[in-house]
Amino acid sequence: MPDYETHDYDVVVVGAGGAGLRAAIEASAQGAKTALVCKSLLGKAHTVMAEGGIAAALGNVYSEDNWQVHFRDTMRGGKMLNNWRMAELHAREAPERVHELERWGALFDRTKDGRISQRAFGGHRFDRLAHVGDRTGLEMIRTLQQHAVHKGIDVFMECTISRLLKDGDRISGAVGYWRESGSVIVFRAKAVVLATGGIGKAWKITSNSWEYTGDGHSLAHWAGADLIDMEFVQFHPTGMVWPPSVRGILVTEGVRGEGGTLTNSEGERFMFRYIPEFFRAETADTVEEADRWFQDKNNNRRTPDLLPRDEVARAINAEVKAGRGSPHGGVYLDIASRRSAEEIKRALPSMYHQFKQLADVDITTTRMEIGPTCHYMMGGVRVDADTAASTVPGLFAAGEVAGGMHGANRLGGNSLSDLLVFGRRAGLSAAEYAKSLASAPRVNPQEADAVARELAAPFERDGESPYAVQRDLQSAMQELVGIIRTQPELEEALQKIQELKERAQHAGVEGNRQYNPGWHLALDLQSLLTVSEAVTRAALERKESRGAHTRDDFPKTEPEWGKVNIAVRQGPSGTMTIQKEPLPQMPGELAALLEEKK
Amino acid sequence: MAEVTMRIFRGNANGGEFVDYTVEAPEGQVVLDVIHTVQATLANDLAVRWNCKAGKCGSCSAEVNGKPRLMCMTRMNLFPPGEPIAVAPIKTFPLIRDLVTDVSFNFAVAKEIPAFKPRPPEADGTYRMMQVDVDRGQEFRKCIECFLCQDVCHVIRDHPENKERFFGPRFFVRLAELEMHPLDMEDRTELIRKAAGIGMCNITKCCTEVCPEDIHITDNAIIPLKERVADRYYDPFRWIFGKLTGK
Ligand SMILES: Cc1cc2nc3c(=O)[nH]c(=O)nc-3n(C[C@H](O)[C@H](O)[C@H](O)COP(=O)(O)OP(=O)(O)OC[C@H]3O[C@@H](n4cnc5c(N)ncnc54)[C@H](O)[C@@H]3O)c2cc1C
Ligand code: SF4
Ligand code: SF4
Ligand code: FES
Numbered sequence: 001m002p003d004y005e006t007h008d009y010d011v012v013v014v015g016a017g018g019a020g021l022r023a024a025i026e027a028s029a030q031g032a033k034t035a036l037v038c039k040s041l042l043g044k045a046h047t048v049m050a051e052g053g054i055a056a057a058l059g060n061v062y063s064e065d066n067w068q069v070h071f072r073d074t075m076r077g078g079k080m081l082n083n084w085r086m087a088e089l090h091a092r093e094a095p096e097r098v099h100e101l102e103r104w105g106a107l108f109d110r111t112k113d114g115r116i117s118q119r120a121f122g123g124h125r126f127d128r129l130a131h132v133g134d135r136t137g138l139e140m141i142r143t144l145q146q147h148a149v150h151k152g153i154d155v156f157m158e159c160t161i162s163r164l165l166k167d168g169d170r171i172s173g174a175v176g177y178w179r180e181s182g183s184v185i186v187f188r189a190k191a192v193v194l195a196t197g198g199i200g201k202a203w204k205i206t207s208n209s210w211e212y213t214g215d216g217h218s219l220a221h222w223a224g225a226d227l228i229d230m231e232f233v234q235f236h237p238t239g240m241v242w243p244p245s246v247r248g249i250l251v252t253e254g255v256r257g258e259g260g261t262l263t264n265s266e267g268e269r270f271m272f273r274y275i276p277e278f279f280r281a282e283t284a285d286t287v288e289e290a291d292r293w294f295q296d297k298n299n300n301r302r303t304p305d306l307l308p309r310d311e312v313a314r315a316i317n318a319e320v321k322a323g324r325g326s327p328h329g330g331v332y333l334d335i336a337s338r339r340s341a342e343e344i345k346r347a348l349p350s351m352y353h354q355f356k357q358l359a360d361v362d363i364t365t366t367r368m369e370i371g372p373t374c375h376y377m378m379g380g381v382r383v384d385a386d387t388a389a390s391t392v393p394g395l396f397a398a399g400e401v402a403g404g405m406h407g408a409n410r411l412g413g414n415s416l417s418d419l420l421v422f423g424r425r426a427g428l429s430a431a432e433y434a435k436s437l438a439s440a441p442r443v444n445p446q447e448a449d450a451v452a453r454e455l456a457a458p459f460e461r462d463g464e465s466p467y468a469v470q471r472d473l474q475s476a477m478q479e480l481v482g483i484i485r486t487q488p489e490l491e492e493a494l495q496k497i498q499e500l501k502e503r504a505q506h507a508g509v510e511g512n513r514q515y516n517p518g519w520h521l522a523l524d525l526q527s528l529l530t531v532s533e534a535v536t537r538a539a540l541e542r543k544e545s546r547g548a549h550t551r552d553d554f555p556k557t558e559p560e561w562g563k564v565n566i567a568v569r570q571g572p573s574g575t576m577t578i579q580k581e582p583l584p585q586m587p588g589e590l591a592a593l594l595e596e597k598k
Numbered sequence: 599m600a601e602v603t604m605r606i607f608r609g610n611a612n613g614g615e616f617v618d619y620t621v622e623a624p625e626g627q628v629v630l631d632v633i634h635t636v637q638a639t640l641a642n643d644l645a646v647r648w649n650c651k652a653g654k655c656g657s658c659s660a661e662v663n664g665k666p667r668l669m670c671m672t673r674m675n676l677f678p679p680g681e682p683i684a685v686a687p688i689k690t691f692p693l694i695r696d697l698v699t700d701v702s703f704n705f706a707v708a709k710e711i712p713a714f715k716p717r718p719p720e721a722d723g724t725y726r727m728m729q730v731d732v733d734r735g736q737e738f739r740k741c742i743e744c745f746l747c748q749d750v751c752h753v754i755r756d757h758p759e760n761k762e763r764f765f766g767p768r769f770f771v772r773l774a775e776l777e778m779h780p781l782d783m784e785d786r787t788e789l790i791r792k793a794a795g796i797g798m799c800n801i802t803k804c805c806t807e808v809c810p811e812d813i814h815i816t817d818n819a820i821i822p823l824k825e826r827v828a829d830r831y832y833d834p835f836r837w838i839f840g841k842l843t844g845k
Contacts, residue, residue: 041647042705043743044655099724105714105779107732107739114726132736138654139739150713157705180694209649243626249652354652357671358628467638511643514610515695518642 004175004184004452006443009035009154010434012174012189013427014161014216017045018137018419019399020195021144022097024153026427027193032434034427035187036148037156037176039211043145046197046209046400047419050137051252051350053119053129054420055413056094060115062126062297067091068593069125074414075594076278077123077308078378078407079547080562081229084586085385086405090414090421097420098130106143108132120257123308123411125282126297134252134350140416159185161215162523163451164192164223164395165443171223171394172441175451179520182513184452188443190434193388193426194220194381194397195419199233199531201470203374204478207239207250213524214531216401220381221530221576225390227568228403228581229379230531231538232548234410235483237262237312239373241330246358248373251333251351253412255368256305258347259294260335262316263367264324270331271304274315278557279307310409310548313372317483320371330371336364372483376415378406378548379538382567388426394433394441398426404565408547458522459513463506466522473500473528481536486552490540497533504529533576538566541578602674603682604632606644610695617641618682623674629685630658630669633697645696653810656744660697661686666746666808688749690758701745707765710793714776715784731780738775738819740811741768747805747815753798764795767805767815774819777826791827796820 011027013020016038028034038045057070070091075082098116102108108130109117118127132139161176165186173188196216200208221227238251256262264270272290275283283304284290290303305312316331326332335344341364345352348363355361355368380403381390388396399419406414458466473496480493504525509518544558545551564580571577602623605616619636630648637644649655651670658669663677663684677683691699719725747767754760765773773790776782790796799820806815813819 040649040657041701044649044657046649048655048742049650049652102725103716103719105716105776105782107727107735107779109736110727110729110732114728115724132739135654135740138742142739142741146708146714149709155705180698180700209651209655211649244624245627245631246651350654357653357673359626465638465642467642471638509642515645515698516643517637517645 004186004448006186006188007035008188009033010189011035011191011193011427011430012037012187013193013195014174014219015045015195015197015399015401016042016155017047017195017197017399018140018144018416019423019426020045020193021141021148022420022423023193023195023398023427023430025144025148025151026424027431028151028153030428030431032431035154035156037159037161039158039160039179041157042155043141045141046211047137047141047416049250050140050416051134051250052121052254052257053131053136053413054094054098054140054416055121055124055128055411056098056130056417057091057128058095058098058116058118058130060111061118064298065126065128070094070128071590072593073124074411075407077411078409079557080407081546081565081583082407083385083404083584084590085584086422088590089385089425090405090418093421094417097417097424101140101143101420104143104147106139108139119254120294120297120306121412122253122256122306122312124413129257129413131254133346134254134348136416156185160520160523161219162455164219165447166223166392167441167443169393170441171392173443175448177455180515182516182519184455186443186448188440190437190440191394191396191430193430194395194401195399195423195426196401198377198400199535200374200377202473202477202528202532204474205239205248206374207236207248208374213528215524215527216397217380217534218527218530220390220392220395220397221534221568221570223392223395224570225392225395226382227380227534228382228565229407230534230568231542231566232378232408233374233535234309234376234378234548235313235372236375237309237316237372238333238370240359241326241369241371242328242359249354249358250373250375251368251370252348255333255335255348255351258335259338260305260333261338262305262312263332263334264319265326266324269305270319270324271307271312271315274311274318275304275307276311279311283307308409308411313483314550316372326369328369330369332367333370334367336366341365376400376410378408378410379403379535386425387429388422389429389433396426396430398422408549455523458507458509458519461506461508463508464503466504466507466509466518466525469500469503469507469525470521470528473497473532476500477532481532481539484550484552485539487540490536493536494533494540497529497536501529534568537576537578538568541566541580600679602632604636605682605684606633606636606696607686608644608696609693611693616684627674628670629662629667629672629674629683632674633669633685645694645698647698654742656742659688659744659746659749661688666749668744668746668810671810688745690749690751690755691745703761704743704745704748704768707769708772711769711772711776712784712786712789714779714782716781717783725781727780734778734818735775735780737813738771740813741771742811743768744810746808746810750804750808752802752804760795760798763793764798765793767820769794770796770799770823771813771815771819774823777823787826787830790823791831796823796827
């Protein structure tokens, strides 16, 4: 029988990004014995990479801003597919969560009168993003980490969770392994909060790191929880394209928020040709109005360069296809001719650094070359808006791994605020749920043993390298399940995923269990393949174009499809099933907000 | 496309050696890219930490040709062609495997620093702070915890036993940030003098030189902290005056 250590907790939080840290802080504040588990070292989660800012209607720059306007922007950005209650709670609570960070030591950039400054971002009516230059995520994760350190939370770093355990229909714990030693660890837990982030490592060109293998999505799916909106994968319009080794690395939307413009090889500000009907009334149609908007948002309409990300990514795609791209297959993003070198270095220091060091480009004098990159997963674990509870008792989810909040497309800045609002709610509800249990759920030792044996399996195989399987999966998803989709391509992708699953079953690893990335990847392939399949199946099902999901064969947005989410579930024999489910009904007074003029 | 030879340290606490790997390195690559090529093609089990690949997370610290660097921000064209490039783990922390070290010392030190303690907010529940007053704190908060400064500091690099009584430059930056935070009311002077061991720093500035975030560790953090400690212990009146007037 395999050996392993066992730990007992009320609440185990899986993931130590913004959502996981905020959840752990809250659970622990409620008196729950709390563990925080993460694949990397503390402070290295994706949240640290966030650049542009946190969206919250503080009203510091435009006093006209309030939660209602933020709610409206979020719903419209999500093409009305968002869970209305999540969007409402998010817009209402984000300001308090930002002030809370300040009380915990965060130092945001200031307005002239000493309040938290806010910057413009795509799809937001007013300057709304609280920020620190272009390293807002670092400020956020450090603040949470430094606050959490004194709260008696036990942190398990470089520890990967591989499976959730259940007692009957409710959660009873989780099994994982220490990356450093390779030894197995079992948590007995009353409640588990998933805060594992996204799935972007399934694509070749991505802004995401090795961690984003969709573990949380898969853990939930295997444990019987519903996933929703899996067809909505956000491609950020501006990733680096040159040199090839940095392809995909993010260029913050803050560049456009600070006045940067998109141009094609003919020097044309092409976005004016791509204003969709849905946003026409609120978007500037002349260069003059667009430029005035940066100074006066009340009397001018937003520049089309800052349309929601799905619109901009598609436009860039189309420009490149039409032969008006830059030498390396992107378009241009120009801040050099728009702002002084001083201003650029002050507002966008890490972008300046990044281009200078990685591409030999000085962005204060030269245009950047940029193109779309896989960035964010809108879809995820279906949760109850108020409690962040999944459809499995004892399992909660918050942050990028949760679905519903962002609908068909997320607005920039709405993720960091989402992490805080729903991270807190998840921690609170998980602690309350744990308290409410009459007895601790039981962990079945055989179940834990079986997982431990599965973890060891790759060492007993001598098949191909897991890196080869991952590479082929990334190419398939990039080519067949990218920004623009068609039925034959999606079907081909499904076929390929089946073949890759077979190959992954045989992938072998060399070396031993001590800090062995090849082995880690062999295990991660299971979740990568699970989420890839879920995205592809959901994308096949949704026969329309909406937000981040564009079907070349069904180019129109169909009102009927606006009434349903697609839910992905595990069928009786472990196969994946797809189901259309009606959207939760929005109350009249919120619906009225959406009707009102901007 | 050029061929390069990477001379990578392989091994664990029981010992190890440098192993040469020759791979293709297309134009524009950084050291971390080449390490990944080696990992994907020649040594699947090569242990290395990384996350952002853009100098933002501080995971990929190593000693490249003897110099502490972030592998993801070190371009290959920095090195003369044709010569092997040596990549070793950072030396100051115990080796786990290959390029991965046990940096838990740093997380333990972080726990010893008393938390931020803000003064009460304004009537509306929020704070007012001017940009000029947060500039210095923001410089310190750029720290990505790569621990390269900890790695080069001779106080702990050459004398591991000093780790018991010396926090290291990263945590002088953290302490300075808290001490200069416009809202903070905690007093950490005694800790800085004693437990943090600031007196052991002899201002060699090696830490400042390696900081990938260009934080002026010695000039802006360590020296002012040393002055605070001196004021406090040799001139208590001036210290109290300083606390009262915020100077
Ligand atoms: C480059 C970049 C810039 C961005 N900029 C912005 C921005 O300006 N504004 C904004 O709002 N959003 C931005 N985003 C999006 C936002 O940063 C992320 O969506 C968000 O940080 C996700 O946070 P999270 O807490 O859900 O997960 P993460 O911060 O990704 O954390 C996930 C955690 O889960 C852990 N984990 C994963 N799987 C396992 C497992 N199996 N076992 C144990 N632990 C596991 C990881 O180790 C990690 O600790 C950006 C994203 C990127 C990539
Ligand atoms: S200046 Fe001080 S802290 Fe920095 S490396 Fe030298 S001795 Fe260490
Ligand atoms: S101060 Fe600089 S060198 Fe030291 S850990 Fe922070 S970023 Fe790294
Ligand atoms: S990988 Fe993040 S700093 Fe190098």
